[in-house]
Amino acid sequence: MTSLKKYIPKRVLLKISGEALLGKGMYGVDPEIANAIAQDIANVVNSGIEVCLVIGGGNIFRGMTAASKGMDRVQGDYAGMLATVINAIVMNNVLKQYDVESHVMTAIAMPQVAETYIRDKAMHLMDKGHVVIFAAGTGNPYFTTDTAAALRAIEMECDLMLKGTQVDGVYDSDPKKNPDAKRYDVLTYTEALIKGLNVMDATALSLARDNRLPTVVFDVHEKGNFSRVLNNDGVFTKVVVSETDV
Template identity: 50%
Template sequence: MGRTYKRVLLKLSGEALMGSLPYGIDPAVVQSFAAEIADVVAKDIQVAIVVGGGNIFRGVKGAAGGMDRATADYIGMIATIMNAMTLQDALEQIEVPTRVQTAISMQEIAEPYIRRRAMRHLERGRVVIFGGGSGNPFFTTDTTAALRAAEIDAEIIFKGTKVDGVYDSDPNTNPNARRFKSLTYSHALTHDIGVMDSTAIALCKDNDIPISVFALSVSGNIRRALMGETIGTFVGGSCDIS
């Protein structure tokens, strides 16, 4: 068992909400994520979440198809709000008080992002889900996660992915790929290792916010990670390959 945290930020990709579906949202997956988050909140750990929108629309792909990049990114931001509302509903179905805050004003369905209000919600035991990315095109939800973590004084970012950590090459194509147990920010930036995008890593480095990368595909891993169990790859300390 590793360190116990008081306030954490969980980064969930939109793709994680698809489960085995080709696109969209798998309700069973969302419900399982919500149940694990509920267990963490019950341990008095404050949880903020940034969710992506790639299961519905990805700005980069839209731009590659000929769409204006800024317009495509805005559509992607709206997709993240759809995911945030879906996750909120799953959490509230199991009586976990949850607030969605958006960087794009949608006052009929969610609160605007206000840092002090978000922190107050967390102090009162509510899960806060940040939708709408950073509100700016050309920035990823990874960068949003780093930004929001710094703003709310989160102790760590937990990033759930398709693989069980960070590797020195793609484990899906290279059977000899080696997994890092831990990794420095500088190593990740210098060697362009796919932890998060470079802007997000630089923000974490500047604000001394560690990143823990773990596999979402393993049942119970959200609970294990957020409760401090050492799994996946830790970014921020010394560099170690398993």
């Protein structure tokens, strides 16, 4: 079991990988997974914690993968951004089924689909307890959704960023391939960068470190895990600026 400092954050950003929405499928969004995640988010919102979201698009399209196969990187990244919009719209719809006031804001203007991201408006909505789902990354190619998540978390003045994945933390090697892989309870951003650990890309790590934004990596598929982590319980990895921040 891992412990955070004994406080409950007021405002958090939850970053969900697109792959985490796949479930047992090969493509798209598994409705059962989306509903389970939405219910966990609703429970956290109902507890009084303000939540915003960034969702990846890897379950639909990955720009870097396409670029490695010959597609123009810029066009591939834009396609990946559009994939995140699809996921955001789906999650927005599911959250409303749990009576959560939620909104999609995109970094690329598409007014027929969602609101365009304006920081002051997003802050106002969060102040009212609404969930804001940030889509289309940063609006620029060459930046991952991890970097977009770190950026939005800082802009929204979040106390904590959480990365919901398919594993229960950060390991020194791939736990799916190495049964002896070691999970870190606490990790500094500098350690993650030096060791090249698969937490987030270097830009996202540096951005979070430079703005003293702690990050928690946890298994988003385990029911109720979002609430447990925020209550200093469960299994996860906390990434901090220095070990004195734990």
